[in-house]
Amino acid sequence: MTTTTASTELRARQDKGRKAAQNREKWAQARTYISAVVILIWCLAPAYWMVVTAFREVGFTYDTSLLPTHVTLDNFATAFDTSFGNRFGQALINSVFIGVTVTAISLLIGVFAAYALARLNFRFKFLVLGFILGASMFPGVALITPLFQLFTNIGWMGTYQALIIPNISFVLPLTVYTLTSFFREMPWELEESARVDGCTQGQAFRKVIMPLAAPAIFTTAILAFISSWNEFLIASQLSNDATQPVTVAIASFAGAQPNQIPYTAIMAAGTIVTIPLVILVLVFQRKIVAGLTAGAVK
Amino acid sequence: MATELGPTPVKGPASGGTPVHHGPKGVGEDNKILSQGKWATWLLAPTVIALGIVIVYPIISAIVMSFQKDAGLDPATGLFTAGGPAGIQNYVNWLGQQCAAPGGGTVACPPGTLGGQFWSATGTTFLFTVITVTFETILGFWMAMIMARTFKGRGLVRAAVLVPWAIPTAVTAQLWLFIFAFEGIANKLFNASILWTGSEWPAKWAVIIADTWKTTPFMALLILAGLQMIPADVYEAAKVDGATAWQRFRLITLPLVKPALMVAILFRTLDALRMFDLPYILTGGANNTTTLSILVINQIRQGFNSAAALSTITFIIIFLVAFIFVRFLGANVVEQSGATGKGKK
Numbered sequence: 242m243t244t245t246t247a248s249t250e251l252r253a254r255q256d257k258g259r260k261a262a263q264n265r266e267k268w269a270q271a272r273t274y275i276s277a278v279v280i281l282i283w284c285l286a287p288a289y290w291m292v293v294t295a296f297r298e299v300g301f302t303y304d305t306s307l308l309p310t311h312v313t314l315d316n317f318a319t320a321f322d323t324s325f326g327n328r329f330g331q332a333l334i335n336s337v338f339i340g341v342t343v344t345a346i347s348l349l350i351g352v353f354a355a356y357a358l359a360r361l362n363f364r365f366k367f368l369v370l371g372f373i374l375g376a377s378m379f380p381g382v383a384l385i386t387p388l389f390q391l392f393t394n395i396g397w398m399g400t401y402q403a404l405i406i407p408n409i410s411f412v413l414p415l416t417v418y419t420l421t422s423f424f425r426e427m428p429w430e431l432e433e434s435a436r437v438d439g440c441t442q443g444q445a446f447r448k449v450i451m452p453l454a455a456p457a458i459f460t461t462a463i464l465a466f467i468s469s470w471n472e473f474l475i476a477s478q479l480s481n482d483a484t485q486p487v488t489v490a491i492a493s494f495a496g497a498q499p500n501q502i503p504y505t506a507i508m509a510a511g512t513i514v515t516i517p518l519v520i521l522v523l524v525f526q527r528k529i530v531a532g533l534t535a536g537a538v539k
Numbered sequence: 540m541a542t543e544l545g546p547t548p549v550k551g552p553a554s555g556g557t558p559v560h561h562g563p564k565g566v567g568e569d570n571k572i573l574s575q576g577k578w579a580t581w582l583l584a585p586t587v588i589a590l591g592i593v594i595v596y597p598i599i600s601a602i603v604m605s606f607q608k609d610a611g612l613d614p615a616t617g618l619f620t621a622g623g624p625a626g627i628q629n630y631v632n633w634l635g636q637q638c639a640a641p642g643g644g645t646v647a648c649p650p651g652t653l654g655g656q657f658w659s660a661t662g663t664t665f666l667f668t669v670i671t672v673t674f675e676t677i678l679g680f681w682m683a684m685i686m687a688r689t690f691k692g693r694g695l696v697r698a699a700v701l702v703p704w705a706i707p708t709a710v711t712a713q714l715w716l717f718i719f720a721f722e723g724i725a726n727k728l729f730n731a732s733i734l735w736t737g738s739e740w741p742a743k744w745a746v747i748i749a750d751t752w753k754t755t756p757f758m759a760l761l762i763l764a765g766l767q768m769i770p771a772d773v774y775e776a777a778k779v780d781g782a783t784a785w786q787r788f789r790l791i792t793l794p795l796v797k798p799a800l801m802v803a804i805l806f807r808t809l810d811a812l813r814m815f816d817l818p819y820i821l822t823g824g825a826n827n828t829t830t831l832s833i834l835v836i837n838q839i840r841q842g843f844n845s846a847a848a849l850s851t852i853t854f855i856i857i858f859l860v861a862f863i864f865v866r867f868l869g870a871n872v873v874e875q876s877g878a879t880g881k882g883k884k
Contacts, residue, residue, distance in 0.1 A: 354586035363579040380813035410593040488709035534764035
């Protein structure tokens with residue numbers, strides 16, 4: 242008799258415990274979802290506000306309804322309008338040209354350095370790695386003064402090369418260390434096999450490793466392009482109206498009235514500049530996160 | 540990685556993955572294999588030369604310039620003063636906030652001039668750095684902890700955090716300028732009427748909030764990558780042993796994620812110390828939001844050599860902070876991204 246009561250009691254207590262555990266589990270899950278929603282709102286709300294405003298009529302710039310109201314495409318036309326001295330269209334072309342050139346040069350040079358750092362053993366390896374990492378953390382402002390003077394003296398102010406060369410100072414180190422950490426993860430045994438089959442180290446690199454490395458190189462190219470695309474400090478000082486990139490164009494966007502900031506047009510320009518990047522980043526999300534965090538954790 | 544090492548032990552602290560030369564082994568004997576060191580020299584040369592041109596050369600010429608006097612008109616007498624060697628006068632002027640006095644010598648810079656803003660700009664730069672990095676670390680850690688859990692829609696959250704990161708800083712600045720406009724959404728939302736960019740503390744907070752929004756995702760992703768290196772069974776074992784959630788966080792998560800966290804904090808700190816785009820566009824450096832970088836840029840057109848001295852001071856400050864991090868706080872960047880971690884898998 243007593244044993245049965247005891248066992249029922251025990252079972253009841255166990256049930257209670259299980260239910261409590263389940264409840265706790267549910268609570269934890271709910272908290273996770275609430276946090277996730279908070280993160281989503283925090284990250285996306287300002288960006289959403291930019292897009293919504295970009296589609297709003299100028300007269301309703303400060304409309305606060307969360308859904309799109311007074312929808313228009315005028316702002317995009319205003320963004321490209323050159324009558325107030327804005328050269329947004331030209332700036333887009335400039336940014337693409339500068340970004341592509343900087344990325345191409347950095348990859349072309351950096352891929353060899355990354356290979357050496359990932360694969361070879363040599364003296365001063367850590368010194369070189371430290372130098373490159375240090376270079377990527379370098380304050381752009383420390384370069385600008387001598388470059389400003391040098392480019393003034395040789396008549397390069399406002400030229401494309403005056404914008405491309407300083408950008409290499411931070412894109413190249415980024416390229417090298419991202420590629421280095423990607424290269425460390427690759428199946429290098431294949432290179433060994435190619436060598437055994439009679440390839441030289443150079444041939445093995447070109448014929449076996451390069452095709453395998455393509456995704457890593459592509460991801461690095463995206464990261465390099467984005468960092469060049471976002472550059473502002475150097476361009477704001479060394480470019481002129483004809484060569485300025487989009488960041489400079491957007492920062493100094495002028496409207497019809499000198500003391501009224503044309504927010505809707507700026508938001509439209511911002512949307513145009515941002516959307517391609519966001520799509521690129523979302524499509525290659527996994528690879529990009531791997532590339533971004535490559536330097537920090539290994 | 541040990542499989543690659545073959546029978547011959549690799550000498551020295553060789554990080555794994557080294558191809559060990561097994562002698563000629565049928566490889567064309569006429570193909571003289573260059574030693575690794577020689578190879579490395581050739582492969583690294585273009586990068587080292589390029590960085591030498593775009594970084595080392597400007598740095599050296601900045602240092603040379605910083606010891607020169609700025610030529611120009613004396614503001615007081617209207618006479619032309621020639622350049623020439625200045626010794627450490629430019630540095631003394633910045634640190635002591637001294638300006639050239641009419642007829643030689645120096646006086647304390649009048650308020651409003653660039654020369655009188657050095658210490659306030661330094662203070663602002665460090666204030667921004669400390670506050671934004673603290674916020675970003677706490678928020679980023681929290682975001683990373685959430686993203687490390689398994690739940691439906693995790694992919695969406697991980698994608699969403701990349702959005703602020705992908706928006707160019709110049710666009711971010713304009714966006715927050717609009718949000719903080721007098722009639723903007725921030726004031727409407729909180730039913731306030733603050734002139735955000737019109738006075739000192741609101742302007743500072745505007746910069747801090749915008750920067751935190753923009754760069755927390757980067758921090759979160761770095762910390763998340765660190766969290767994912769921690770094997771799940773460590774937590775399971777701790778749970779079995781009866782560790783509370785807080786104990787698990789303090790005794791497992793924190794110490795194990797510390798290396799990645801320190802590197803993330805170092806990266807962000809160095810980045811924040813050179814902050815330029817956001818305050819330059821958002822507030823124009825007004826109301827005491829001028830950072831050291833903005834001060835250098837404003838000085839360039841007033842005198843190269845003096846600007847070079849200031850940029851060298853900025854560089855030294857950033858270098859010292861990096862040194863302190865690496866030396867005393869154990870942020871071992873080179874080791875982290877260097878050849879360690881090999882064979883750890």
